[in-house]
Amino acid sequence: MITRPTRRGLLRGTGGLVAAALPLPALAQGAAPPKPDRIVVNASGGAMNSIFRRSYFAEFEKLHGIRVVDTSPVDFGKLRAMVNTGNPEWTVTEIGGQDGLRAKALNLLEPIDPAIVDRSSFPEVARDSHVFISSAYSTALGYRTDAFPNGGQPKGWAQFWDVKRFPGARSLRNHPTDNLEFALLADGVPMDKLYPLDMDRAFRKLDEIRPHITVWWTTGAQPAQLLVDKEVVLASGWNGRFFELTRRNAPVATEFTEGSLKSGCFGIPRGTRQAYWGQQFLQVMTNPRLQAIYATELSYAGLNPETINYVPEEIRPMLPVAPGNLAKQFWLDVGWWTENGAKAQERWTRWMLQR
Amino acid sequence: MSSPGASRRLAGRRRELALLAFATPALLLLGVVFAWPVLRLLSLSVEGGSLEHFEKAALDGLYVSVLGDSLKIAAAVTAICLVLAYPVAFWLSRAGRIGAALGLFALLLPFWTSVLVRTYAWLVLLGRNGVVNRALRDWGLIEAPLPLLHNMAGVLIGMVQVLLPYMVLPIYAALLRVDPDLSRAAEGLGAPPWRAFLRVTFPLSLTGVSAGCALVFVLSLGFFITPALLGGGRVVMISMLIEQQVREFLDWPFAAALSAVLLLVTLAIYGLIGRITRGGRLEAA
Numbered sequence: 001m002i003t004r005p006t007r008r009g010l011l012r013g014t015g016g017l018v019a020a021a022l023p024l025p026a027l028a029q030g031a032a033p034p035k036p037d038r039i040v041v042n043a044s045g046g047a048m049n050s051i052f053r054r055s056y057f058a059e060f061e062k063l064h065g066i067r068v069v070d071t072s073p074v075d076f077g078k079l080r081a082m083v084n085t086g087n088p089e090w091t092v093t094e095i096g097g098q099d100g101l102r103a104k105a106l107n108l109l110e111p112i113d114p115a116i117v118d119r120s121s122f123p124e125v126a127r128d129s130h131v132f133i134s135s136a137y138s139t140a141l142g143y144r145t146d147a148f149p150n151g152g153q154p155k156g157w158a159q160f161w162d163v164k165r166f167p168g169a170r171s172l173r174n175h176p177t178d179n180l181e182f183a184l185l186a187d188g189v190p191m192d193k194l195y196p197l198d199m200d201r202a203f204r205k206l207d208e209i210r211p212h213i214t215v216w217w218t219t220g221a222q223p224a225q226l227l228v229d230k231e232v233v234l235a236s237g238w239n240g241r242f243f244e245l246t247r248r249n250a251p252v253a254t255e256f257t258e259g260s261l262k263s264g265c266f267g268i269p270r271g272t273r274q275a276y277w278g279q280q281f282l283q284v285m286t287n288p289r290l291q292a293i294y295a296t297e298l299s300y301a302g303l304n305p306e307t308i309n310y311v312p313e314e315i316r317p318m319l320p321v322a323p324g325n326l327a328k329q330f331w332l333d334v335g336w337w338t339e340n341g342a343k344a345q346e347r348w349t350r351w352m353l354q355r
Numbered sequence: 356m357s358s359p360g361a362s363r364r365l366a367g368r369r370r371e372l373a374l375l376a377f378a379t380p381a382l383l384l385l386g387v388v389f390a391w392p393v394l395r396l397l398s399l400s401v402e403g404g405s406l407e408h409f410e411k412a413a414l415d416g417l418y419v420s421v422l423g424d425s426l427k428i429a430a431a432v433t434a435i436c437l438v439l440a441y442p443v444a445f446w447l448s449r450a451g452r453i454g455a456a457l458g459l460f461a462l463l464l465p466f467w468t469s470v471l472v473r474t475y476a477w478l479v480l481l482g483r484n485g486v487v488n489r490a491l492r493d494w495g496l497i498e499a500p501l502p503l504l505h506n507m508a509g510v511l512i513g514m515v516q517v518l519l520p521y522m523v524l525p526i527y528a529a530l531l532r533v534d535p536d537l538s539r540a541a542e543g544l545g546a547p548p549w550r551a552f553l554r555v556t557f558p559l560s561l562t563g564v565s566a567g568c569a570l571v572f573v574l575s576l577g578f579f580i581t582p583a584l585l586g587g588g589r590v591v592m593i594s595m596l597i598e599q600q601v602r603e604f605l606d607w608p609f610a611a612a613l614s615a616v617l618l619l620v621t622l623a624i625y626g627l628i629g630r631i632t633r634g635g636r637l638e639a640a
Contacts, residue, residue, distance in 0.1 A: 077602045106605075174588035215505045216588025230484050231504075342604045349599075350417050353591060 033276050038067040039091035041281065045072025047244070051297045055290040060281055068281075076103070079269060083108045088269035091278045098177065100131040100265035102338050110268040116279040118286060125263070125331075126303040132266040132282050135291070135300040138320035138329055139178045140259035142223055142242040145251045147233040155257040157186040160234060161205070163212050168233035170209070171226050174216035176348040177337055178236065178260045179206065181330070185258050191330040199344065203351055216352070227252045239320050243299035246318065254318065259329040261320060264300060295319060397618075400611035408612035418596065418613065422620065425593040428507075428582070429575035432514045433522075436571050437564065439515070440522035444563070447523070448530035459527075462520050470517055474581050477513045478504065481585075505587025513585040518574055522567040529563025530556070569628050573621055593617055 041057070043049055049070050057068040074094045082088040095103050103109050109130040119127050126133040141160060143153045147168055154160045160170070160182070172179055180197050183205035189198075214232055217223050223237030224245055239259070245252040266285065268278035284290065291302030292310030301307055301321045308316060316322050320329065337344075400408050412418045447458045465473060480486045481503040488500040503509055533556055541551035579594040593613065600610035 075602065077605060080605060174583075214587065218583040218588065222584070225478065229478075229482050231482055342606065345599065345603065346417065349421075349591060349596065352588060353417070353420065 035064065035066055036274050036277065038069050039274050039277050039281065040069050040071060040089055042071045042074065042090040042093040044074050044094060045070075048298065051294055055293040056281070056284050056287075059287065059290055060284045063284065064277070064280060066277060079103065079108055080106065083270050086271055088272040090269050091272055091274045092266055092268055092281050094134070095131070095265040095267050098262070098332075098334055098337050098341070100128070100133075100263070100267065101334055103265075103267055104128070104130040105338075108267075108270055110270050110272070110275050110278070112268070112282060113279045116276075117282045121305055122286075122303050123305070130267060132285065133263040133303050134266050134285055135264040135294065135302045136261055136321050137264060137300045138239045138256065138259040138261050138325075139173075139236055140239045140242070140320070140329075141255040141257075142227055142235045142237045142245075142252055143255060144227055144230070144233045145253050153253070153255050154234065155255060157182040157258055158188070161186040161209050163209075166234070169214040169231065170212050171215040171217050171223055171232045171235035172209075172213055173223075173236055174218050174352070176344040177341070178332070179348075180344065181260055181332070182236070182258070183209075191258065194330065195333045195336050197336065197340070197344075199347065203347065206351070224252070239318075240298045240300050243318055256320060256325040257328045259320065259325075261326075261329045261331045262334075263303075393618075396607075396611045397615050398611075399608050400615050402608050408609045409616070411609065412612050412616055418593070418616075421591050421596055422593045422616065424591065425576055426620070426624075428510065428514075428590070428592065429572050431511060432518060432575045433568050433572045435511065435515050436519055436522040437568060440519055440526060440567065441564075444523045444526035444530055447527050448533075449535070462523055465516070466520065471580060473517060474513055474584050477509065477516070477585055481509055481512065504585060505589070507586070507590055509585035509587070510582045510590045513581045514575060514578055517578075517581065518571045521570045521574060525566035525570065526560060526563040529560040529566075533559045565628055565631075569625050572624065572628070576617065576621055 041052070043052060049072060052070065057070065060066070060068055071090070074096055076096060076099045079088075079090075079093060079095070082090065111130050112128075112132060117132070119132075122133075141154065145153075148154075148166070154162070154166045159166060172182075180199065180202040181194055183202040184194055184197065185191065186209075187201060187205045189201075215222070215226055217226065217235070217237075220238050220241055223235035224241040226232045226235055227242075228245065228250055239254050239256070242252055242254040246254065266282065268275055268282070272278060285302070286304055288302070288304040288306035289310050291304050291307040295301035295307060295311050296315055299315070299319050301311070301319045303321075308319070308321070311319065317324065319325065443458070443462070447455050447462075450458060478485075482488065483500040483504070485504070487503060488497070491497045491501065503512070537559070538548075538551040538555050541555045542548060546554065576592075577594050579592055579598055582590045582592050583595060594617075597610050597613045597617070600606045600613065
């Protein structure tokens with residue numbers, strides 16, 4: 001392995017130089033503001049927070065001696081209200097995948113300080129000035145292995161739409177995001193030509209599958225539950241939920257073909273009192289060893305390229321960012337959805353109400 | 356001129372003032388943490404003196420039809436609750452001390468569990484392979500599973516279960532105040548029991564019925580997690596659209612306009628229920 005000089009290493013080096021040149025060693029080290037007794041990290045809750053507790057929270061508490069208090073759920077409206085009233089209670093918060101750029105555009109986030117948070121080895125998409133990409137996940141197809149044994153599951157959305165060849169009750173999310181893409185893919189649009197989405201064409205295609213959708217799901221737990229209860233045999237869903245079932249030996253597996261990749265985001269609410277310690281927390285979140293704990297437990301792998309090396313070999317194919325899976329999927333265009341989301345949602349609700 | 360009547364009235368007013376003083380902390384709390392934010396929210400809807408958000412709510416068929424559906428669902432839930440709750444309340448009011456205590460305990464038990472947990476419990480009970488369908492199939496009563504979930508039936512079952520106590524309690528309270536001797540007197544004068552009930556007991560319990568109906572109706576309109584989970588996405592209520600505007604699209608002025616419309620409709624119906632039941636009482640008297 002080639003050791004490249006990291007930006008952090010360089011900075012540390014320059015820090016030393018400056019310290020030698022100036023009689024202000026404490027300042028040159030970037031004198032940290034006084035330590036609070038705690039910071040507040042807001043995230044999705046549930047299984048995720050307990051893994052955070054064991055990885056990022058534990059490491060941060062050990063490194064800095066500051067207690068991490070966790071709250072949930074993730075709530076964009078609340079983030080906006082907090083920042084606008086000038087009293088953010090959160091030091092760091094998770095932001096729903098599609099909302100990262102919107103939060104930045106609405107000036108709700110502190111810029112990420114590259115002198116503290118080192119993402120120099122991360123891929124370009126994960127180095128935004130204000131949004132910290134913590135992990136990647138995918139809306140993929142979950143299926144019952146007893147209904148589709150020996151790799152006989154639908155591969156891609158055209159096959160999901162083929163109810164003759166792949167019979168059985170199905171479930172999709174009660175939301176236009178992902179579904180419009182899936183409909184267009186089913187209709188033969190190639191993955192790299194999806195955007196801008198042709199809504200008319202997507203809704204026409206959705207009309208076809210509609211009678212076969214038993215449940216339009218609302219919460220992330222639903223598709224997994226629906227598969228376990230045999231309410232449906234095929235369901236779109238967040239890959240981590242299916243991963244959990246597979247690991248518990250439920251007859252459920254994930255098909256990544258034409259899955260919709262998204263990133264989990266974190267940010268520091270603008271004006272929060274402990275912004276400096278928020279930056280330090282994000283730096284802890286770049287640690288590949290800790291990212292691997294998270295990836296191994298939940299399959300949501302972080303974007304530090306080193307992370308995959310810390311993940312047990314048998315888990316790697318179940319990660320959406322595993323090299324073989326990555327190529328089969330597309331990245332959701334957050335920009336398109338930020339611009340057109342409200343319009344698409346209105347049309348979706350109208351479409352749902354047609355009888 | 357100081358007559359005994361006037362001084363009694365004065366004493367009465369003084370007592371009223373004292374009671375008001377005791378109620379002040381609660382009223383202040385409501386004013387500060389409820390009324391003020393609601394007013395602020397409503398003022399958002401007419402931001403810049405423009406009525407465009409109300410125009411959109413009124414002219415776009417989507418919102419009108421969802422509001423109509425919500426009112427229909429709320430009315431159905433209220434009607435089902437009333438039919439189910441009245442006999443329970445009647446029985447509780449006539450049961451002995453132990454019977455009433457046990458009955459009330461059973462009635463209030465679900466309050467100790469969150470609505471979300473109870474909603475998930477219905478998923479387990481009502482599913483295609485759920486407890487209910489499996490039992491019916493094992494007993495040979497049905498061949499294919501009944502569609503109890505992910506449709507309107509599921510939503511109504513779930514909402515009625517959550518809201519039933521809000522109907523039983525006010526009716527029970529009203530029935531407790533009805534002197535059983537009155538219906539006995541009616542029967543003594545030759546009325547058959549059903550007529551004694553219809554002409555004497557029932558009209559006297561109407562205050563409870565109206566309070567219960569108003570409570571259940573208003574609470575129904577605000578439901579969104581139960582219909583979202585049990586309706587399979589096919590049942591849309593206005594509160595779901597408001598929540599969507601607040602949380603997903605951050606269009607708070609439009610959400611405020613929808614809320615204002617919902618509030619006005621609710622108040623109008625609340626007034627209507629009060630008027631109808633008051634009318635009923637006057638007729639009975």
